[in-house]
Amino acid sequence: MSSMELWYTEKQTENFGITMKIKQTMVHEQTDFQELAMIETEEYGNMLVLDGMVMTTERDEFVYHEMVAHPSLFTHPNPENVLVVGGGDGGVIREVLKHPQVKKAVLVDIDGKVIEYSKQYLPSIAGKLEDPRVEVIVNDGYMHIHDHKNTYDVIMVDSTEPVGPAVNLFTKGFYQGIYDALKEDGIFVAQTDNPWFKADLIQSVNRDVKEVFPIVRVYIANIPTYPSGLWTFTMGSKKYDPLAVDESAIPEIETKYYTPRLHKAAFALPKFVEDLTK
Amino acid sequence: MSSMELWYTEKQTENFGITMKIKQTMVHEQTDFQELAMIETEEYGNMLVLDGMVMTTERDEFVYHEMVAHPSLFTHPNPENVLVVGGGDGGVIREVLKHPQVKKAVLVDIDGKVIEYSKQYLPSIAGKLEDPRVEVIVNDGYMHIHDHKNTYDVIMVDSTEPVGPAVNLFTKGFYQGIYDALKEDGIFVAQTDNPWFKADLIQSVNRDVKEVFPIVRVYIANIPTYPSGLWTFTMGSKKYDPLAVDESAIPEIETKYYTPRLHKAAFALPKFVEDLTK
Numbered sequence: 001m002s003s004m005e006l007w008y009t010e011k012q013t014e015n016f017g018i019t020m021k022i023k024q025t026m027v028h029e030q031t032d033f034q035e036l037a038m039i040e041t042e043e044y045g046n047m048l049v050l051d052g053m054v055m056t057t058e059r060d061e062f063v064y065h066e067m068v069a070h071p072s073l074f075t076h077p078n079p080e081n082v083l084v085v086g087g088g089d090g091g092v093i094r095e096v097l098k099h100p101q102v103k104k105a106v107l108v109d110i111d112g113k114v115i116e117y118s119k120q121y122l123p124s125i126a127g128k129l130e131d132p133r134v135e136v137i138v139n140d141g142y143m144h145i146h147d148h149k150n151t152y153d154v155i156m157v158d159s160t161e162p163v164g165p166a167v168n169l170f171t172k173g174f175y176q177g178i179y180d181a182l183k184e185d186g187i188f189v190a191q192t193d194n195p196w197f198k199a200d201l202i203q204s205v206n207r208d209v210k211e212v213f214p215i216v217r218v219y220i221a222n223i224p225t226y227p228s229g230l231w232t233f234t235m236g237s238k239k240y241d242p243l244a245v246d247e248s249a250i251p252e253i254e255t256k257y258y259t260p261r262l263h264k265a266a267f268a269l270p271k272f273v274e275d276l277t278k
Numbered sequence: 279m280s281s282m283e284l285w286y287t288e289k290q291t292e293n294f295g296i297t298m299k300i301k302q303t304m305v306h307e308q309t310d311f312q313e314l315a316m317i318e319t320e321e322y323g324n325m326l327v328l329d330g331m332v333m334t335t336e337r338d339e340f341v342y343h344e345m346v347a348h349p350s351l352f353t354h355p356n357p358e359n360v361l362v363v364g365g366g367d368g369g370v371i372r373e374v375l376k377h378p379q380v381k382k383a384v385l386v387d388i389d390g391k392v393i394e395y396s397k398q399y400l401p402s403i404a405g406k407l408e409d410p411r412v413e414v415i416v417n418d419g420y421m422h423i424h425d426h427k428n429t430y431d432v433i434m435v436d437s438t439e440p441v442g443p444a445v446n447l448f449t450k451g452f453y454q455g456i457y458d459a460l461k462e463d464g465i466f467v468a469q470t471d472n473p474w475f476k477a478d479l480i481q482s483v484n485r486d487v488k489e490v491f492p493i494v495r496v497y498i499a500n501i502p503t504y505p506s507g508l509w510t511f512t513m514g515s516k517k518y519d520p521l522a523v524d525e526s527a528i529p530e531i532e533t534k535y536y537t538p539r540l541h542k543a544a545f546a547l548p549k550f551v552e553d554l555t556k
Contacts, residue, residue: 009297015320021293042293196502222500222508222548224474229507230500257548265546270341270500270535
């Protein structure tokens with residue numbers, strides 16, 4: 001029993017951050033692509049940190065992973081082939097597999113170390129990467145997208161911020177590539193950061209995705225360990241509108257955040273966020 | 279120009295907190311009721327701290343104040359007499375006054391120092407306390423409620439956490455007092471903390487308010503400087519259901535968070551929050 005207190009502090013902006021008491025740091029290394037840390041915290045359980053930014057924690061991961069996966073999968077009537085770009089921790093894949101129509105879920109992460117350490121230290125998140133419906137590919141998502149035309153029903157981009165290896169994943173060229181990799185009625189969704197400190201990013205992504213997809217919608221969720229606690233997701237769709245879904249027909253699946261009752265409500269944006277999408 | 283960096287760090291739980299760079303501390307004193315600080319921060323502007331907890335900041339205050347005021351005022355068809363218990367910073371009052379039907383808005387805060395320093399350091403929040411429709415009373419809200427039967431159309435409880443002077447404001451006796459202070463079709467709303475770290479509180483308040491009011495609804499908003507970024511509000515109503523409101527009939531008023539499109543969506547709760555209200 002040590003009397004020494006260790007705290008992880010993340011400056012989420014130059015002038016604001018979160019701080020959490022930690023038990024130990026299991027991993028801290030430079031991979032071929034980014035700085036990776038796996039830390040055991042008191043409040044949030046084990047936590048994955050990439051380039052100094054919290055990616056996921058055992059306690060609050062369900063919000064992000066459910067909200068990446070379910071709104072698009074419950075908008076597409078028959079999502080058989082799903083691609084997750086990034087997301088090496090496996091959390092989005094776990095949620096995707098809750099949909100019985102999904103025949104194949106492909107994960108493409110550029111950094112094999114994220115997958116390896118997630119399996120070791122975040123088993124409740126990464127455990128489903130072993131599922132027979134899952135194919136794990138260690139590769140650049142940008143390249144994978146451009147090599148697969150007319151292939152996927154739903155593509156989910158679970159990337160880090162647009163710094164480091166993810167910078168290409170926030171370009172119009174990438175969105176056009178995704179459009180081409182989707183089937184004729186495909187849906188795309190990406191995490192698009194928070195409106196308090198990254199308003200410019202949300203606006204520019206929204207503008208770019210609108211140039212590629214006919215239907216573009218932004219929705220939100222609360223994630224305590226992400227900057228401001230308010231996260232946005234941008235959906236681009238060729239045919240199906242998430243707001244045209246009959247919520248009463250959405251089956252109940254086992255979740256802790258998403259519900260059919262929340263499906264459309266998540267798209268009702270605070271005024272200052274709504275203004276970023278105009 | 280100093281090279282010294284000062285940071286305000288608030289432990290929101292034993293093991294988690296926020297930290298923000300500050301420019302200066304204008305006020306830090308023990309009032310008759312609580313420890314009060316007024317701090318100028320880099321990211322959030324001026325900030326009021328009571329008993330070591332951020333109450334409001336110039337940058338994100340609009341969320342809390344709008345979301346205390348508008349859902350109930352747009353549910354009641356003719357809210358003429360409104361009471362705000364606590365809320366000495368004046369932010370809720372400012373929002374209440376945006377409703378032309380309101381003839382009188384009474385603010386009862388136990389601590390005159392909160393009002394005084396808010397007028398001085400948070401003028402964009404407290405400025406409307408001088409409005410002729412407003413009556414400011416420095417008194418115990420609990421006592422005021424019990425001295426005013428059948429008086430108000432809407433009562434809003436903008437209190438601190440249930441520690442210190444606000445502990446009485448989270449009791450069934452208080453909710454019964456509010457019920458009696460409301461007219462026969464009155465509505466009550468209170469801030470009820472966050473579901474990540476204070477799940478027990480939300481459950482117990484929900485149980486208690488249900489014993490007093492026939493209609494009880496919980497809604498949420500994102501507040502970056504509050505623990506977890508996700509805040510709940512509990513509404514108790516004698517007659518009008520906020521979910522029965524015709525959103526298309528809600529007039530647009532000048533807001534930065536609340537919109538008519540968000541009115542019902544704010545009541546769509548994440549599954550783990552919904553479970554706390556059952």
